[in-house]
Amino acid sequence: METREVLALRKRQVLILFVLLRLSLAGLESRRYSVAEENEIDSFVANLARDLGLRVEELSSREARVVSDDNKNHLHLDLNTGDLLLNEKLDREELCGSTEPCVLHFQVLLKNPLQFFRAELHIKDINDNSPTFLDKEILLKISEITTIGTTFLMESAQDLDIGSNSLQNYTISPNSHFYIKIRDSGEGKIYPELVLDKSLDHEEESELRLTLIALDGGSPPRSGTTMVLIKVLDINDNAPEFSQGLYEVQVMEDTPLGSWVITVSAKDLDAGNYGKISYTFFHASEDIRKTFEINPTSGEVHLRALLDFEVTQSYTINIQATDGGGLSEKCILLVKVLDINDNPPEVTMSSITSRIPENEAETLVAVFSVRDQDSGDNGRVICSIQDDLPFMLKPTFKNFFTLISKKALDREMKAEYNVTITVTDLGTPRLKTQHNITVWISDVNDNAPTFSQTSYTLFISENNSPALLIGSISATDIDSGTNAQVTYSLLPTHDPHLPLASLISINADSGHLFALRSLDYEVLREFEFRVGAEDAGSPALSSEALVRVVVVDDNDNSPFVLYPLQNGSAPCTELVPRAAEAGYLVTKVVAVDNDSGQNSWLSYQLLKATEPGLFSVWAHNGEVRTTRLLSERDVAKHRLVVLVKDNGEPPMSTTVTLHIVLVDGFSQPYLPLPELSPDEVQDNSLTIYLVIALASISSLFLFSVLLFVAVRLCRRNRAALVGRSLVPEIHFQDHLVDVSGTGTRSQSYQYEVCLTGDSGTNEFKFLKPIIPNLPVYDSDRNMRESINFQNSFGFSIQ
Ligand SMILES: *[C@@H]1O[C@H](CO)[C@@H](O)[C@H](O)[C@H]1NC(C)=O
Numbered sequence: 001m002e003t004r005e006v007l008a009l010r011k012r013q014v015l016i017l018f019v020l021l022r023l024s025l026a027g028l029e030s031r032r033y034s035v036a037e038e039n040e041i042d043s044f045v046a047n048l049a050r051d052l053g054l055r056v057e058e059l060s061s062r063e064a065r066v067v068s069d070d071n072k073n074h075l076h077l078d079l080n081t082g083d084l085l086l087n088e089k090l091d092r093e094e095l096c097g098s099t100e101p102c103v104l105h106f107q108v109l110l111k112n113p114l115q116f117f118r119a120e121l122h123i124k125d126i127n128d129n130s131p132t133f134l135d136k137e138i139l140l141k142i143s144e145i146t147t148i149g150t151t152f153l154m155e156s157a158q159d160l161d162i163g164s165n166s167l168q169n170y171t172i173s174p175n176s177h178f179y180i181k182i183r184d185s186g187e188g189k190i191y192p193e194l195v196l197d198k199s200l201d202h203e204e205e206s207e208l209r210l211t212l213i214a215l216d217g218g219s220p221p222r223s224g225t226t227m228v229l230i231k232v233l234d235i236n237d238n239a240p241e242f243s244q245g246l247y248e249v250q251v252m253e254d255t256p257l258g259s260w261v262i263t264v265s266a267k268d269l270d271a272g273n274y275g276k277i278s279y280t281f282f283h284a285s286e287d288i289r290k291t292f293e294i295n296p297t298s299g300e301v302h303l304r305a306l307l308d309f310e311v312t313q314s315y316t317i318n319i320q321a322t323d324g325g326g327l328s329e330k331c332i333l334l335v336k337v338l339d340i341n342d343n344p345p346e347v348t349m350s351s352i353t354s355r356i357p358e359n360e361a362e363t364l365v366a367v368f369s370v371r372d373q374d375s376g377d378n379g380r381v382i383c384s385i386q387d388d389l390p391f392m393l394k395p396t397f398k399n400f401f402t403l404i405s406k407k408a409l410d411r412e413m414k415a416e417y418n419v420t421i422t423v424t425d426l427g428t429p430r431l432k433t434q435h436n437i438t439v440w441i442s443d444v445n446d447n448a449p450t451f452s453q454t455s456y457t458l459f460i461s462e463n464n465s466p467a468l469l470i471g472s473i474s475a476t477d478i479d480s481g482t483n484a485q486v487t488y489s490l491l492p493t494h495d496p497h498l499p500l501a502s503l504i505s506i507n508a509d510s511g512h513l514f515a516l517r518s519l520d521y522e523v524l525r526e527f528e529f530r531v532g533a534e535d536a537g538s539p540a541l542s543s544e545a546l547v548r549v550v551v552v553d554d555n556d557n558s559p560f561v562l563y564p565l566q567n568g569s570a571p572c573t574e575l576v577p578r579a580a581e582a583g584y585l586v587t588k589v590v591a592v593d594n595d596s597g598q599n600s601w602l603s604y605q606l607l608k609a610t611e612p613g614l615f616s617v618w619a620h621n622g623e624v625r626t627t628r629l630l631s632e633r634d635v636a637k638h639r640l641v642v643l644v645k646d647n648g649e650p651p652m653s654t655t656v657t658l659h660i661v662l663v664d665g666f667s668q669p670y671l672p673l674p675e676l677s678p679d680e681v682q683d684n685s686l687t688i689y690l691v692i693a694l695a696s697i698s699s700l701f702l703f704s705v706l707l708f709v710a711v712r713l714c715r716r717n718r719a720a721l722v723g724r725s726l727v728p729e730i731h732f733q734d735h736l737v738d739v740s741g742t743g744t745r746s747q748s749y750q751y752e753v754c755l756t757g758d759s760g761t762n763e764f765k766f767l768k769p770i771i772p773n774l775p776v777y778d779s780d781r782n783m784r785e786s787i788n789f790q791n792s793f794g795f796s797i798q
């Protein structure tokens with residue numbers, strides 16, 4: 001105690017010494033005044049006149065003034081009273097801050113004589129400021145494992161007042177976990193410390209709200225508050241743990257976009273945020289991040305791009321699970337892409353020869369390669385073409401194949417082949433690719449022209465106009481192009497007598513045949529020649545055919561009477577005995593016709609007679625017979641005119657005159673003629689046998705025809721026939737004409753024949769042939785040779 005007072009005394013002595021030094025300047029000691037801060041203006045501080053021992057009047061006469069050291073007029077002097085008054089409200093905190101004591105120095109100045117009085121005004125503190133915290137709220141994070149007694153230094157508050165008016169104490173709102181401990185800095189400053197009094201439990205109470213109160217020592221005390229928010233922190237003592245360290249999944253490459261791939265899952269034993277796991281790809285490549293995405297909360301992995309086995313077969317993905325406390329764990333996801341057969345095989349043609357020659361085996365058509373981008377069976381391919389084609393595939397180098405012809409091909413059989421190369425892979429489903437090649441077989445002249453017939457028979461009529469088209473031949477060549485161009489020609493004939501070149505010409509292109517001159521059936525009935533057809537190939541191929549020209553007869557010859565001779569000098573006279581029986585054969589008109597066939601068939605007809613009814617002429621053989629017994633009354637000389645007519649269209653005829661003289665005497669009939677007895681007529685059947693012998697003599701040849709005609713007439717209506725034998729206009733239909741030749745050839749004719757006229761004349765009329773085709777026929781080739789020709793007709797009429 002003593003020492004302290006001694007020290008204080010010394011301090012004061014030093015101060016006094018300092019003040020005395022200054023007083024020596026002023027000559028006066030300093031007067032002390034004091035006033036509380038925040039006093040109103042014009043508040044009384046002191047009466048200066050009394051303090052300085054001056055009269056009030058003296059103050060004004062000596063112009064007393066108050067001058068502050070800081071040249072601010074905090075004070076003024078009332079010259080009437082000599083009172084020193086406050087010129088303004090003084091704020092200690094503003095004037096002096098934390099400096100204590102707060103002193104304003106001023107002088108009182110007097111003139112006449114000049115005199116200074118020093119004085120000081122002490123400004124006393126009042127409790128006009130409350131403690132304040134800088135922050136309205138303080139956040140404190142405190143782990144739940146914090147041990148009891150742990151202190152948390154809190155922010156201190158401030159109070160501008162000094163001394164006991166300054167900050168004195170802190171308190172905290174009532175709670176069960178914390179209390180406040182005041183810590184002194186040693187310099188009069190105190191700090192609040194929050195002390196944990198009871199352990200925290202995040203799961204029970206995750207946060208606390210407390211109010212920290214700062215108190216000053218004024219009377220009454222002022223206070224300031226701040227909110228303290230205490231978050232009770234959970235502690236993260238467990239890292240996430242994956243259920244598997246390695247996940248493996250197989251995904252088809254055609255899995256659609258957005259498909260779920262797999263779900264990875266990790267567990268964290270911590271609760272709350274520390275147990276909350278978020279999944280991420282860890283150090284994933286750009287490719288992985290483009291292809292997959294992971295849901296951070298569920299751990300589901302989805303596809304975000306299409307997979308392509310042909311590009312990437314597998315992905316190794318690191319997945320990290322991180323909890324709310326930052327602890328993490330990793331796993332590996334292995335995604336294997338499964339190939340599906342999504343690539344069809346490909347065919348690349350290296351070379352194609354689409355035109356190959358015929359008749360050549362093993363010709364190369366195409367070279368091609370195949371490939372399939374899939375793997376395994378999906379990428380294994382088989383290559384085939386149609387079975388029914390004369391082509392085959394040959395594997396060559398690596399995946400190359402050649403398409404070649406199996407055998408020599410015949411363009412004429414098939415000129416075009418569509419080869420479909422089918423390449424199939426062995427995947428499921430099988431994919432195939434087809435490539436079509438059209439192969440054309442080019443022509444080689446390997447076929448001769450072929451005539452449409454091996455031989456041609458042309459008919460026409462004789463007396464044709466020259467240069468008449470008589471027919472045409474044609475040949476085809478199954479080759480193509482010039483190999484198929486056919487030209488026709490006449491070939492040299494073997495017959496030296498046939499003047500072919502003057503008879504026939506041929507159009508080389510069309511094959512039309514022309515008769516160069518008029519043909520005469522009677523001279524040349526038929527002839528043959530050979531024609532050739534040749535193609536334009538190299539070398540050319542040719543073939544030939546036979547053409548037979550048959551001249552068709554025209555009725556251009558009149559009948560020609562051979563007997564009796566008609567040269568007027570010595571007409572023939574037939575002698576007939578008067579005793580001749582009825583039916584006596586007087587004579588026979590013999591005539592020929594140089595035409596043929598019907599045109600040469602002759603019929604005879606009595607045109608005129610000296611005594612009509614005495615003689616009859618058989619229509620078909622020209623026999624002249626008596627019709628009754630002759631008598632003395634009949635004149636001796638008779639003249640008959642007989643018309644000989646052919647069966648042509650139009651018919652041609654000639655007449656012959658017969659001279660007959662009746663003579664006395666007997667004579668046998670020329671030929672016995674079967675009686676046409678009434679009995680036989682009544683028996684309703686009549687058989688007539690006619691034997692006609694016709695002979696003619698010419699200078700060059702003997703022409704003999706023996707005609708045997710058997711006529712059998714059957715009459716249907718017996719009554720109609722009685723008394724009307726050989727009734728005119730009886731038609732005989734469906735009778736058979738049988739021709740059996742004794743010559744080298746024979747021919748059958750069947751005609752519808754009509755018996756006209758009465759029984760005496762027995763005229764036949766040929767109505768129409770029953771066999772429709774009436775071939776013209778001539779057995780002999782050489783007309784110059786004599787023809788020994790014998791025909792016998794046998795025809796029965798029913
Ligand atoms: C501070 O305040 C508390 C509670 O009001 C009281 O117990 C304590 O004595 C005070 N401390 C001082 C130094 O005044």
Ligand SMILES: *[C@@H]1O[C@H](CO)[C@@H](O)[C@H](O)[C@H]1NC(C)=O
Nearest residue numbers: 414415416417418419436438
């Ligand atoms: C080949 O195919 C073409 C086009 O499809 C067709 O016109 C032609 O007739 C076919 N040829 C054969 C021989 O099938």
Ligand SMILES: *[C@@H]1O[C@H](CO)[C@@H](O)[C@H](O)[C@H]1NC(C)=O
Nearest residue numbers: 418419420421434435436437
């Ligand atoms: C190939 O030919 C076949 C049979 O004619 C046909 O079905 C197919 O469509 C063709 N393919 C192509 C690619 O032309």
Ligand SMILES: *[C@@H]1O[C@H](CO)[C@@H](O)[C@H](O)[C@H]1NC(C)=O
Nearest residue numbers: 522557558559560593594698
């Ligand atoms: C009939 O033909 C022969 C032989 O060619 C001939 O001699 C005769 O003169 C011809 N007769 C007539 C009338 O034309």
